[in-house]
Amino acid sequence: MSVRLSSGENAERALGWLLLPLLILMAWWTVSLGSGRSTWCFLDYVNLPFHEAGHVFLRPFGKTIHYLGGTIFQLTIPLGLCVYFILRNHKPFAAAICFWWFGQNFINIGWYMSSARTLDIPLVGGGDHDWNELFYRFNLLTEDSVVRVSTLTHRIGVLLMLIGLAWAVHFALPPSAQDRIKDTLASRFPALRLLLE
Secondary structure, X not given: OOOOOOHHHHXXXXXXXXXXXXXXXXXXXXXXXXXXXXXXXXOHHHHHHHHHXXXXXXXXXXXXXXXXXXXXXXXXXXXXXXXXHHXXXXXXXXXXXXXXXXXXXXXXXXXXXXXXXXXXXOOHHHOOOHHHHHHHHOOOOOHHHHHHHHHHHHHHHHXXXXXXXXXXXXXXXXXXXXXXXXXXXXXXXXXXXHHHO
16 A cells, blocks of 8 residues: 655655754764864864954954954854844754854854863964963863863754754654654643754
8 A cells, every 4th residue: 555645745745854854963063072083174264264253343342252253143143043043034954053053152152161271273364362361361271171161062062963953853753753743842841842843
């Protein structure tokens, strides 16, 4: 007995298969960055201009905000896009990708923080090392403090990437599985329905 699928069901199945390569790539980067096997991701080419723009735009607000500006922009852009895709454009899959990207930035920032004492990474324009300056300003430039803060930042990034990945995988599941997950989560946390539809 064969089952005929409607054109809408065929489109949903095709979409699921198209999402698969992207989700596999996201999973690979999550494992690679999360395990520390790699410190680089293709998104770093996108993150760097936002980071540098943060320094430029926040320079008038004092040295501390200037040094924090790169990190602030690096986190604000993907998180802002995530919120935009949820609230204004209602594209929760795009929001999940941006949330994963938000987490990836924490990994990148944690790696940058970890070099605050050794200063062994190349800097754009050879300028000051943001986190060396910030840790020094807040009296955190001891080896233990740098390791503790950079490790915590890395772990937050891994957690956020895993959440973003799970959220994105939800949209590649068959509609019946999506509905079960949506109903289960929404019964406990009604606000989550907006993120899953």
